[in-house]
Amino acid sequence: VTRDTYHHGDLRNALLEAAVELLGEHGAESFTLREAARRVGVNHRAVYRHFEDKTALLAAVAEQGYRELVAQMRAAQAKAAPELERELHALALAYVKFALAQPAHFRVMTGPRLNEDGRFPELERAVQDGYALMVALIERAKTEGNYQGRIEHGVVALWSAVYGIAMLTLQRRVPIELRDVDKFTRRVIAPTIRGLLG
Amino acid sequence: VTRDTYHHGDLRNALLEAAVELLGEHGAESFTLREAARRVGVNHRAVYRHFEDKTALLAAVAEQGYRELVAQMRAAQAKAAPELERELHALALAYVKFALAQPAHFRVMTGPRLNEDGRFPELERAVQDGYALMVALIERAKTEGNYQGRIEHGVVALWSAVYGIAMLTLQRRVPIELRDVDKFTRRVIAPTIRGLLG
DNA sequence: ACCTGAACACCGTTCAAGT
DNA sequence: ACCTGAACACCGTTCAAGT
Numbered sequence A, B: 001v002t003r004d005t006y007h008h009g010d011l012r013n014a015l016l017e018a019a020v021e022l023l024g025e026h027g028a029e030s031f032t033l034r035e036a037a038r039r040v041g042v043n044h045r046a047v048y049r050h051f052e053d054k055t056a057l058l059a060a061v062a063e064q065g066y067r068e069l070v071a072q073m074r075a076a077q078a079k080a081a082p083e084l085e086r087e088l089h090a091l092a093l094a095y096v097k098f099a100l101a102q103p104a105h106f107r108v109m110t111g112p113r114l115n116e117d118g119r120f121p122e123l124e125r126a127v128q129d130g131y132a133l134m135v136a137l138i139e140r141a142k143t144e145g146n147y148q149g150r151i152e153h154g155v156v157a158l159w160s161a162v163y164g165i166a167m168l169t170l171q172r173r174v175p176i177e178l179r180d181v182d183k184f185t186r187r188v189i190a191p192t193i194r195g196l197l198g
Numbered sequence C, D: 001a002c003c004t005g006a007a008c009a010c011c012g013t014t015c016a017a018g019t
Helices: A010-026 A033-040 A044-050 A054-080 A084-101 A103-110 A121-143 A151-170 A178-197 B010-026 B033-040 B044-050 B054-080 B084-101 B103-110 B121-143 B151-170 B178-197
Strands: none
Touching (some): A010 A103, A033 A054, A054 A121, A084 A121, A084 A151, A084 A178, A151 B151, A151 B178, B010 B033, B010 B054, B033 B044, B033 B054, B054 B103, B054 B121, B084 B103, B084 B121, B084 B151, B103 B151, B121 B178, B151 B178
16 A cells, blocks of 8 residues: 555545455444545545545445445355255355455445435445345246245345344354354255245 | 423433434434433533443443333234244244334444443343343244254344344335235245244 | 645533532 | 533534645
8 A cells, every 4th residue: 555645546446445444443333534534644635536425435335345245146156056045055155254254344335324315326236236136046936946925025035034144143143153154154044045945 | 301400310211212312313323422412401411420421322222122122022922822933923023013113223223333342231131131032932943843953043043034124124125114014024034934943 | 636724513522610 | 419611632524725
């Protein structure tokens, strides 16, 4: 990280990196725009060249996180294809692993209500891309498997399960080691997936 | 709400009420101790008589919320007893209903990490009381039902499901009306409960 | 184009008094 | 015992310049 000058849009990325660092250290509540600027070595006013306000900076972090999450879910699913049950497990595992590997990103993604007024359509689209992956799997559960309910209900069941596991694990409400995430997630999610496939 | 004097511990409750009000209006991120004091009509320093700091005030709100949540889960479960599947559904429904009826409480309960250093044992105990209700049900799923997995895994599956449904619904990621919560929750949770009972 | 500096209205928290 | 008032070090954001 250079600390003297920033050109060619470098500052934007430097600020994003600094933000992720700070969020990892202290959590979103105490994150300040001024400290992010300080860490990069610029005046705090320089931030406004690249982000409309503090919320926009956090939204950019969240968007970046969703893109990475979706990429990892896609990759995991592709590896497990073409068997539906394996793909469901792979998607779930990728989600939980992301949350534990990038907790700062994950907390910003799921924590503060950044996009309440629809200010950040790009963020919304990144979220929807993830949603679409689950919808596609549940649709296959209906045709290939034995799922009888409505698509929407199945998606929420799956989404809730992975989201809940990730959050409860992050909050240390569940006493597991990082190396056991695989087995743990697999076993917790099993009843839900079994229920979905009939 | 009287605005001139506070005696006999009234101020504490008045501050809690004001905090819940404010949290409902703007969310936890922009909640300020000073505005809570203003709303009650006292100097902001008066807050420190009853709460060690801002976090302690939020922790008190969270604790109050957990007590109410547990009471409502208990009541719903008792009404549905003694059939296990009905009790599981009742518990799940009570949880989701609480989240939607008291979103300000729910967001503080699940949002900021208030008790990271174990500062608030009372809050922790209230959370554990809720956890205990689920543990008892999963234990019965093992003896009365056909659940084969470990207690811990089943509890996380159930907890994740209700938590996820509540959060996704609150975030309006799921397009349901308040009057349909009953039916919606029942259908989303069904695969998980079916999976748990074997 | 990109960054700075001073200023404004806020915040949580501390100190020292007031009744 | 309970509340206040002034002060401190911070914050996000605006305005007006600087190169």
